[in-house]
Amino acid sequence: MQVFERTDCPFCWKVRLAAAELGVALDLVASRPGEPHPEVSRLSPTATVPVLRDGTVGIWESAVICGYLDERASGGLYGRSPAARAAVRLFEAYSDRLAADGLRDAVFELRSKAPGERDDGRVEQGLALWRERLVDLAARLGDRPWFAGDFSLADCALGPRFGVAEAYGIHVFRDHDNLAAWFERLxxxxxWQQAYPARFIGLERG
Ligand SMILES: N[C@@H](CCC(=O)N[C@@H](CS)C(=O)NCC(=O)O)C(=O)O
Structure with a gap:
């Protein structure tokens, strides 16, 4: 199975993490930001990564890719009951949409601009939103080890968001010991090591 992707894209990272948990080998093909690989343009109407190709099957949404990988491997990363599966999918949607919002703006500024050129207001607004999400996520996690009962795709989806924040020095755990403990468990x-990005844009210089 080929996956067209960008190593530091959190949606791609989620797919790699799910595949690593499932023991599924992926043939990763790099697609450059703003210059999608021809196969990405052909298979995805949004021209976004990740895109999976498995023979004649082409899938262009990370959530659908993860569901496909899980079913192919009979993995159980989505839980066993209808209610458990719904809870996992809701956390995945939370990660893909809500957790992404503020973090994306802040990281965009931090990674692609020199300190003097940044839109500090955009960074602050993004971080404020991310902090609100953390309060909410900490309450949703409570004292459980994983977000949706057993370890699941919910954790595979949220982990890369925290991984991106950590990589760009956004310290997120000061007020949330339960989130810190969850992240360490993950x-x-x-x-986690198998799926970790090879590099992060703007941090290549080390
Ligand atoms: N809903 C999509 C979102 C994917 C997405 O936004 N990918 C970004 C990278 S993180 C992208 O491909 N941006 C265009 C580009 O990098 O050229 C999914 O879950 O797969």
Missing amino acids: KARPA
């Missing part, structure tokens, strides 16, 4: 899983 990072201790072998799949």
Whole structure:
């Protein structure tokens, strides 16, 4: 199975993490920001990554890709009951839409502009929104080890958001010990290292 992707894209990272947890090998093909790989343009009406190609099957939404990988591997990353599966999918939607919002704006400014050229207001607004999401996510996690009962795709989806924040020095855990403990548990899983991005835009200089 080929996946066209960008190593630091959190949607792609989610797919790699799910595949690593499932023990599914992916043939990763790089697609450049703003210059989609020809296969991405052909298979995805949004021209976004990730895109999966499995023989004649082409899938262009990360949530659909993860569901496909899980079913192909009979993995159970979505839980066993209808209610459990709904909870997992809601956390995935939360990650893809809500958690992405503020973080994306802040990271865009931090990674692509020199300090003097940044729109500091945009950074602050983004971080304020991200902090609100953290309060909400900490309450949703409570004292459970994983977001939706057993380890699930919910954790695979949210982990990369926190991974991106951490990579860009956005310290998120000061007020949320339960989120910090969850993130450490996630990072201790072998799949985390396997799926970790090769590089982050703007941090290549080390
Ligand atoms: N809803 C899509 C969102 C994917 C997405 O926004 N991908 C971004 C990268 S993080 C993208 O491809 N942007 C255009 C580009 O990099 O050229 C999904 O879940 O797959």
